[in-house]
Amino acid sequence: MLLGPKDSTRYRSVVGALQYLTLTRPDIAFAVNKVCQYLHAPTTTHWSAVKRILRYVKGTIALGHKIKRSSSRLVSAFSDADWAGCADDRRSTGGFAVFLGNNLISWSARKQPTVSRSSTEAEYKALANAAAEMIWVQKILTELQVPHPPAARLWCDNLVPSISRQILCSMLGRNIFK
Numbered sequence: 001m002l003l004g005p006k007d008s009t010r011y012r013s014v015v016g017a018l019q020y021l022t023l024t025r026p027d028i029a030f031a032v033n034k035v036c037q038y039l040h041a042p043t044t045t046h047w048s049a050v051k052r053i054l055r056y057v058k059g060t061i062a063l064g065h066k067i068k069r070s071s072s073r074l075v076s077a078f079s080d081a082d083w084a085g086c087a088d089d090r091r092s093t094g095g096f097a098v099f100l101g102n103n104l105i106s107w108s109a110r111k112q113p114t115v116s117r118s119s120t121e122a123e124y125k126a127l128a129n130a131a132a133e134m135i136w137v138q139k140i141l142t143e144l145q146v147p148h149p150p151a152a153r154l155w156c157d158n159l160v161p162s163i164s165r166q167i168l169c170s171m172l173g174r175n176i177f178k
Contacts, residue, residue, distance in 0.1 A: 003042050011042040014050055021057065024064040026107060028053055070101030073146065076153040077134050081112070081126040083119035092116045094126030098133050100141075100148075106133055127156055 003011055015035050022029040031053050038046045081094040095109030108129065116122035134152045141148045 001044050003044065003047060007047065008042055011047055011050065012039055014054070015039060018050070018053060018057075024066075025057070026065075027060075027063065028057065031056075065104055067103045070103055072101035073141075073148040074153060075100055075134050075137050075141070075148060076155065077130045078155045078157075079123070079126045079130040080157050081116075081119070081122040083116060083122040086111060090115050092122035092125070094122065094129060096126060096130035096133060098130070098137055100137065106137060108133070123156060127154065130154055 002008075015032070018028065018032045019036065022032050031049070035042075035046055035049050035053070075098065077096050077098045079094070079096045081092050083092050084090045085093050091114070092112045093109060094112050096107065097104055098106040112122065112125050116125065131154060134154065138148065138152060
């Protein structure tokens with residue numbers, strides 16, 4: 001059953017607030033993304049889902065990312081991929097987490113757009129996405145005149161063959177594997 005105009009406005013307001021909360025609470029990002037898909041015509045079922053998210057947030061109020069002062073300004077990232085993890089289309093899921101010092105400042109996890117032929121290829125694609133994000137973060141820091149080391153550190157849980165590292169470094173124009 002569709003919500004009335006007043007309740008629809010309330011639904012949009014609460015979901016909008018939840019979108020801001022996902023900046024420090026990535027654990028609710030998937031659920032909030034799902035309820036955002038029904039902003040145009042929310043139903044009572046969608047409103048129930050929003051209330052469930054709110055109850056979860058209330059019960060886990062101490063969770064979330066906290067940004068603390070750090071003596072380091074090194075940009076670093078951790079990257080990983082799940083080769084052919086989706087049973088339906090055999091696509092891999094890749095992700096990364098980018099840190100400025102000890103603070104998590106950017107993250108992503110998504111299904112890769114194409115099917116990888118090997119775990120190395122899936123890891124390589126995830127590394128390339130992480131490296132691009134790290135370079136973007138470093139450019140933003142430079143534009144904001146925030147001093148930071150010129151080199152960044154990129155971590156991966158697998159041993160990517162050195163040829164892949166060489167290709168990635170040549171594509172990016174510098175060595176990010178320090």
